[in-house]
Structure formats: C-alpha cells, structure tokens
Amino acid sequence: MKIAVLGGGNGSFAAAGDFALSGHEIRLWRRDTEQVEAHRAAGSRIVVKDHTGRHDVQLAVVTTDIAEAVSGVELVLCPAPAFAQPDIARLLAPHLRDGQVVFLPPATFGSMIFAQAVRDVGNPAEASFAETGTLPWLTRKHGPFEVAITIRAKRLPVGVFPLHQAPYALEVIGRAFPDAIEPCGDALSGALMNAGPIIHPPLIVMNAGPIEHFERWDIHKEGTQAAIRRVTDALDAERIAVREALGYGAPHFPLAHHYAKEGEIWMYGRGSHDRLTDSGDWRERIVLTEHRYMREDLRLGLSLLVSVASLAGVATPLAKAFLAIGGAICGENFAQGGRTLETLGLGKLHKAELQTLLREGF
Numbered sequence: 461m462k463i464a465v466l467g468g469g470n471g472s473f474a475a476a477g478d479f480a481l482s483g484h485e486i487r488l489w490r491r492d493t494e495q496v497e498a499h500r501a502a503g504s505r506i507v508v509k510d511h512t513g514r515h516d517v518q519l520a521v522v523t524t525d526i527a528e529a530v531s532g533v534e535l536v537l538c539p540a541p542a543f544a545q546p547d548i549a550r551l552l553a554p555h556l557r558d559g560q561v562v563f564l565p566p567a568t569f570g571s572m573i574f575a576q577a578v579r580d581v582g583n584p585a586e587a588s589f590a591e592t593g594t595l596p597w598l599t600r601k602h603g604p605f606e607v608a609i610t611i612r613a614k615r616l617p618v619g620v621f622p623l624h625q626a627p628y629a630l631e632v633i634g635r636a637f638p639d640a641i642e643p644c645g646d647a648l649s650g651a652l653m654n655a656g657p658i659i660h661p662p663l664i665v666m667n668a669g670p671i672e673h674f675e676r677w678d679i680h681k682e683g684t685q686a687a688i689r690r691v692t693d694a695l696d697a698e699r700i701a702v703r704e705a706l707g708y709g710a711p712h713f714p715l716a717h718h719y720a721k722e723g724e725i726w727m728y729g730r731g732s733h734d735r736l737t738d739s740g741d742w743r744e745r746i747v748l749t750e751h752r753y754m755r756e757d758l759r760l761g762l763s764l765l766v767s768v769a770s771l772a773g774v775a776t777p778l779a780k781a782f783l784a785i786g787g788a789i790c791g792e793n794f795a796q797g798g799r800t801l802e803t804l805g806l807g808k809l810h811k812a813e814l815q816t817l818l819r820e821g822f
Contacts, residue, residue, distance in 0.1 A: 461485070461635055462533040466526070466548055468492060471539030471565070473607040474599035477508035479537075479636060480517035487521035489529035496524050499605055507606040527555045534632055535561050539595055541756045542568040542799065549577035556587045561632045563618075567591035568760050569651035571621045572804050579822050588629035592616045593653030593713055594727050596637060600741040610739045614729035616640045617713060619650020622821030642711075646818035649708045652768070655727070657761025658699060658715050660753040661782040662691045664746065668789065671746050678743040680736055689719065691778070698776045699765060705772035706811070749790045758786040763798025771801060771811055 461484050465476040468490035480486045488504075490496060504522045508515045523529050530536055530552065540548055545567070556562070556578055564570045571589040578587060598611035616637060620626035623646040634641045644650055663679040664671060666688050671677050693716055700712045717726035719733050726732070736742060748754055762779045769776040780795075787794035801807045806814060 461535065461632075463487070463636060464489060464529045464533045464536045466490075466529070466536065466538040466552070467540040467544070468495060469540065470599050470601050470607065471595045471597065473506060473601055473605075474508075474595075474597040474609055475537050475539055476519060477506035477515075477517055477607050478597065478609060478612070480506065480519055481508055481515050484636065485520045487523065487529045487533065488519050489523055489526050491524060493524050495604070496522055502605055505605065507603070509602065509606065509608040510610075526551050530555050530560070533560065535563060535636055537563045537565070537636070538574075539565050541752045542570055542760045543752075543755055545570040545573050546577075549574040550581075553577035553581045554583055556583060556585045558586045559628075560585070561588045561590065561629045563633050563636075564589070564591040565596055565616070566594055566654040566656060567651060568654060568657070568756070568764055568799055569648065569804065571619070571647040571650070572806070575621055575822070576805065586625075588620055588622075588625045588632075589647065590618050590620045590629050590633060591647060591650040591654075592618045593650070594655045596640070598728060598732065598736055598739075608739070608741060610735055610741065611728045611732045613637075613640055613727050614725060615642055615713075615727050617642045617644035617650065617653045617711070617727075619644050619647045619653070621647035621818060623647075623819045624821070645708060646815075648706070648768070648814070648818055649703070651764065652699060652703050652706075652708065653713055654761060655713070655715055655718075656753075656757040657765060657779075658692060658696045659718075660757040661762060661786065662688050662695060664748060664751070664753045664758070665782055665785050665789070666691065668748060671748060676743045676745050678737065678740075679746070680733065680742050684719075684733075695778045695782070698769070698774070698779055702765065702769045702772050702774045702776070705774050706768075754786055754790065758782060759790075759794050760799040762786075763794065763800055767798075767800035767802065771814070 464487045476488045504519045596613040667683040783794040
C-alpha cells in the first residue's frame, strides 16, 4: 500500500524503514530542507537494523512538500511528538482527501487536533483519525539515515475519530500492522491507552538527581527500581480509574504487564523490557527541561489525564503532583495550559456531549 510518514525523528525513520522493508511504497516528509537534500543525495534510502541483521531499503519519495507526500496515499502515519502536532496538522489539513486515514502512534488526543485542523480550513474530506497507546517500535536512530529497531509492537489498541468510521480505518491501519491492531473504541479511549505519561514522569522526576549528574543515564535499567515501580503502578491506577469512569472496558493494558514475566501480554510482548535495557540504546543524555519525556509525556500527557479525570469525577493526586514537580523543575506552571479539554476547545462539553462528538464527528 502507499503510506506517507511525517517527521524526521526516531519513530518516523523506524516507520519509513520498516514499512519499506515490508514492501510498501513509502513517502517520507520532513520540514528540514537541508536534511531532505542530504537524504536525497544519499539515494533516499534507510538502513534498518534489527535482530535479523542490516537491511538497506529504498523510499519512493523524500520531500519537504507535504502535499506531494500525502497525494494518493491510503495511510498517513505521524509519530511526531505531541508538541509538534498543531503545526503539522495545519500543514496537512488542506491536502487530505476522502478515505485517507491519519494514524498517530501515540497522540495524547492529537486526533482531535488533526480533525479540527481539517474542519478549520474548510476541507470537506471524509478522513479518519486514529491513535494508539505507544510507538509501534522501540527504536533509536544510529545515524542520519540509519535506524535500529529493538522491538516491534505485538498489540496496538487503537481508537478512531469519528468512531462510526472505525471499521474502515482499522482495516487500512491493519494492512500496515498485520495482526497487531486491537479496536479500543473512540479516540479518547485510544488517548487514555498512552503509556508515555505513565512510564516516563516517575522515571525522570524520581531519577532527576542521577539524570543531571551523569553524562548519560538509562532510566529503564538503573532508573527502574522497586520504589519507582510502585509509584508507576499507582499512577497507572489513576489512568485506569478514568477509563472505567468513562465507560471504557478492559483490556486497559496496565503498564505492570510490560514488566511481568507471565500473565497478559502487553503492547510490546513478553520480555520487551529486558531487550530494551540490553540494547544500551536508552543510555542517553536527558536534558530535563527540554526532553520530550518532560515536554510531551509529563506536561501534555498528564495535563490531559487530569483534565479528563475532572470531567469523569476521578481524583488524580499523583498526576497533579508530577505536574507540579515537573513545572518546578522547568520553572513553569504546568497546571496552566498544557493539553486539556479546554485548550482543545472541548471544555464546555458535558460527558454525554463529548461522547456524541467522538462517535459522530463534527
């Protein structure tokens, strides 16, 4: 199938390389003109490294022209960080056409940002927007045009906006991710599957000392200790309580299953945590005030959780605490702004009104 991949980070290169490796026609868009020119000069190729070896794959298009990238494609995949979504959505919105599916893995309720952008420019296209709970690859770039894939996701719970278009959207996404897609309802359900705001805030806040002391620090190896895991489980319980209060059923994909040796298989499958730490790719330099763990997962992800929890009538003391501490680390007030139902333009809707919107669309 024809797929457009938007972005130039770890996830975008993993997507472009892995899809091309599977035989799909891939068009890669990114905004950096200098990097695009260099990539074209290198042959518009990506080297994918995984457990089977090195694979040199060819992309059909590498471009800074988003209209060129998405013309005629069935699936548009955008794994860019949540804070980049508004700009990308505005660029993409005029160019979507009937039947195209925009997949955001994950998105922090970014489905609504992309759908609203299409509405705001007056584009009448009947496109679908979907998001899932994690990036489909545990991955890091090893060079400008080389990416290492440690794990491919085994289970991807996907929510769709508008929900009535879910059967078609899930079929399209499923052709890119065979046997991995699991319907989880509407886009808010998909947003509340996002693992990033659960796993990363405790790891960066409770490891702030060593992160700032050492040149590089692996938050998933030395940084994942029993005390932190207990906090993570408690924070995850707040997320699951919000899901249940909104009527979303199991499976809720509790993060504890990511670490478990038995029981229900989590999104990345059994043993993924050990393979992640064994790879060494997550021993990295983290600038706490700048890194996406703080700017995306904590500031945006937890502000969304707290906002939706308020609508659902669920207490989230840990999420609020991490927002307060993260804000103090950055010298900002994370309790203001962020990504909330209000900043998404949905703050005046009652629960039933929001659910109708999610089901029927604008």
